[in-house]
Amino acid sequence: MTREPWADVTGVVTAGGRSSRFGSDKALVTWQGRTLLDRACTPLDHAATRLIIAPEGRYQMPGWRVTPDTRPGEGPLAALEAALHAAPDGWVAFTGVDLPCLTRDYWDTLLAARAPGVLGVQALDGLRRPQPLAALYHTSLRAHVTDLLDMGERRLRFAVLAGQVRHVPGLDPALLRNVNTPADLPGTR
Numbered sequence: 256m257t258r259e260p261w262a263d264v265t266g267v268v269t270a271g272g273r274s275s276r277f278g279s280d281k282a283l284v285t286w287q288g289r290t291l292l293d294r295a296c297t298p299l300d301h302a303a304t305r306l307i308i309a310p311e312g313r314y315q316m317p318g319w320r321v322t323p324d325t326r327p328g329e330g331p332l333a334a335l336e337a338a339l340h341a342a343p344d345g346w347v348a349f350t351g352v353d354l355p356c357l358t359r360d361y362w363d364t365l366l367a368a369r370a371p372g373v374l375g376v377q378a379l380d381g382l383r384r385p386q387p388l389a390a391l392y393h394t395s396l397r398a399h400v401t402d403l404l405d406m407g408e409r410r411l412r413f414a415v416l417a418g419q420v421r422h423v424p425g426l427d428p429a430l431l432r433n434v435n436t437p438a439d440l441p442g443t444r
């Protein structure tokens with residue numbers, strides 16, 4: 256089946272972390288034949304703009320532009336700020352290299368949940384907790400996210416106000432496998 260590209264969507268994979276719990280650069284670990292970076296990027300390949308937030312020169316991915324952090328080492332909320340500023344006006348589909356099981360259908364489901372007045376769309380995991388690291392954010396959140404960071408906030412879950420976020424239940428929790436340590440990737444050497 257041929258599916259339309261996402262015209263107003265920027266795909267973003269943030270990959271600038273320290274991988275201290277994993278012990279080596281997670282993005283470059285191969286799992287089931289593909290690196291985690293490739294596994295995070297591929298489901299977003301149909302986005303009109305594609306950005307990896309990481310130090311310049313650290314990674315190369317055809318069709319993707321590496322954009323540096325505006326606040327290096329400050330975590331995923333700061334990476335989202337860099338992404339919102341680098342993206343054209345519209346929606347940012349934001350994820351990290353440590354979510355290697357997302358699919359194009361996952362992103363299509365979130366994109367279908369956009370609605371007027373909604374600035375963020377997040378899936379609910381198996382315990383019905385919102386997953387902010389595999390979520391949609393509208394670029395009109397730029398000033399809000401910058402204000403949060405300037406006030407010292409670093410938690411990604413506060414990137415969008417409660418009244419402006421839509422939660423999507425019913426997605427397969429296996430899609431949201433989160434890799435922090437080698438034990439989270441059975442079969443990896």
Ligand SMILES: Nc1nc2c(ncn2[C@@H]2O[C@H](COP(=O)(O)OP(=O)(O)OP(=O)(O)O)[C@@H](O)[C@H]2O)c(=O)[nH]1
Nearest residue numbers: 270271272273274275276308328329330334351352
């Ligand atoms: N661009 C950017 N990405 C980050 C930063 N910190 C974490 N990330 C990314 O955000 C996602 C979640 O990261 P974490 O697991 O919380 O942190 P980590 O640094 O990768 O790993 P630990 O050192 O084990 O905490 C991963 O995709 C990281 O690459 C940062 O400062 N800048």
